[in-house]
Amino acid sequence: MREIGILGGGVAGLSLAYFIGEQAEVLEKSSRAGGLCRSFEKDGFTFDLGGHILFSKDQEILNLELSLLHGKLNKLERKAACWFKNRFVKYPFENGLSMLDKDDAYACLINFISNPQRPQHNFEDWIYNTFGKGLAELYLLPYNRKIWKTEPHNLDCQWVERIPKPPIEDIVKSALGLATEGYVHQLHFYYPKEGGFETLPRTLEESINGRITKGFEIRSISRTGTGWAVSNGSEERCYKKLICAMPILELIKSLKDVPTEVIHASENLAYNSLSVVMIGLNRPRKHELVSCFFPQSDIIFHRLVFHDYFGKNYVPSGCSSMVCEVTSKYGDELWSMSNEKLTQRVIEDLCREGFIEKTQVAATAVQRAKYAYPVYDLGRSKNLEIIKQYCRELDIELCGRFAEFHYDNSDQVIRSAKTVSERVVAKQEVS
Numbered sequence: 001m002r003e004i005g006i007l008g009g010g011v012a013g014l015s016l017a018y019f020i021g022e023q024a025e026v027l028e029k030s031s032r033a034g035g036l037c038r039s040f041e042k043d044g045f046t047f048d049l050g051g052h053i054l055f056s057k058d059q060e061i062l063n064l065e066l067s068l069l070h071g072k073l074n075k076l077e078r079k080a081a082c083w084f085k086n087r088f089v090k091y092p093f094e095n096g097l098s099m100l101d102k103d104d105a106y107a108c109l110i111n112f113i114s115n116p117q118r119p120q121h122n123f124e125d126w127i128y129n130t131f132g133k134g135l136a137e138l139y140l141l142p143y144n145r146k147i148w149k150t151e152p153h154n155l156d157c158q159w160v161e162r163i164p165k166p167p168i169e170d171i172v173k174s175a176l177g178l179a180t181e182g183y184v185h186q187l188h189f190y191y192p193k194e195g196g197f198e199t200l201p202r203t204l205e206e207s208i209n210g211r212i213t214k215g216f217e218i219r220s221i222s223r224t225g226t227g228w229a230v231s232n233g234s235e236e237r238c239y240k241k242l243i244c245a246m247p248i249l250e251l252i253k254s255l256k257d258v259p260t261e262v263i264h265a266s267e268n269l270a271y272n273s274l275s276v277v278m279i280g281l282n283r284p285r286k287h288e289l290v291s292c293f294f295p296q297s298d299i300i301f302h303r304l305v306f307h308d309y310f311g312k313n314y315v316p317s318g319c320s321s322m323v324c325e326v327t328s329k330y331g332d333e334l335w336s337m338s339n340e341k342l343t344q345r346v347i348e349d350l351c352r353e354g355f356i357e358k359t360q361v362a363a364t365a366v367q368r369a370k371y372a373y374p375v376y377d378l379g380r381s382k383n384l385e386i387i388k389q390y391c392r393e394l395d396i397e398l399c400g401r402f403a404e405f406h407y408d409n410s411d412q413v414i415r416s417a418k419t420v421s422e423r424v425v426a427k428q429e430v431s
Contacts, residue, residue, distance in 0.1 A: 010035025039196025
């Protein structure tokens with residue numbers, strides 16, 4: 001019996017096992033580890049479950065990732081755009097104002113400079129206060145309304161550290177066509193030479209020397225005299241300590257005798273699901289972009305990721321590809337759309353906007369993730385604290401995007417895993 005059971009084999013769970021060492025093992029529901037960072041192949045085209053790149057402000061974690069993937073990475077420049085009024089506008093949108101019609105550029109500039117502040121109660125207020133009416137209404141509100149599947153005034157501001165706040169000098173430069181960069185720490189990034197982004201979790205999995213059981217779907221978690229029993233319905237694993245690296249909602253469903261208040265809190269945590277449609281094309285790439293963002297409500301996807309940008313090993317010779325991301329509420333009309341209808345709709349939108357022609361489509365594939373984006377609605381903090389307090393009482397640690405219910409990138413997840421592992425190991429040594 002291992003001392004520590006790690007529930008979930010995404011980047012969080014694998015990183016925990018890597019940091020903790022031999023006393024920990026991972027239980028993973030799927031037949032493949034990696035979670036949201038898995039990659040897939042179809043007819044010679046490789047694509048990810050969403051758009052992933054390797055970068056970080058956290059130099060220690062970035063150095064660890066580079067060390068783990070030594071010799072397996074390309075270093076690339078991030079070239080991204082927003083699709084607005086049938087043209088590419090530099091991403092982030094506020095850095096491409098000179099590419100807009102003069103009236104739109106003027107509205108963005110004047111409303112940024114002369115921007116009366118409103119009382120700030122929610123994300124919509126923050127957008128208006130930070131960017132002004134022009135940028136808010138032309139791009140930021142429509143895009144966030146689309147990706148989050150709710151009105152921005154229903155969201156809180158606890159995640160806005162992800163969004164750079166431009167100084168007035170940058171906005172003026174942008175309107176005049178002078179070069180500015182809004183995401184300097186992402187200006188260059190790394191990506192595996194082959195195998196997709198799953199190369200990262202796969203390398204982590206190789207480093208833990210088989211301390212993972214895949215295909216183990218957790219059905220129940222119960223107390224024992226010395227710790228915990230975790231069952232998949234036919235097999236039971238026992239541990240002194242548990243770390244949850246799977247969705248917190250699934251943990252609560254698996255535990256016995258959970259207080260009603262905690263159940264209600266978990267049921268009221270909002271999240272979005274993700275469907276990705278891979279389109280393989282029988283012609284070379286047209287755009288020197290890694291990604292493109294779409295605020296339009298009549299276009300089904302919110303982002304395209306051009307996977308051939310990552311290197312020659314991701315498409316057959318002479319071909320190109322794109323991954324189209326579509327968020328939804330789990331079980332809604334978009335989520336319930338068949339793979340065939342979803343793919344057809346994506347192709348129709350791509351053709352209408354001039355990105356492809358139907359005769360160029362050589363391969364398609366669809367992948368879905370039930371848990372993709374934690375939604376920072378106005379009730380999230382209260383509900384999450386109720387659940388976290390209950391887990392503290394049970395001495396169950398939480399780690400990962402959907403365990404902590406925090407919109408973290410893979411580098412932040414690895415940082416969390418390092419922090420949690422150090423705390424757990426320190427407690428084990430004391431006891």
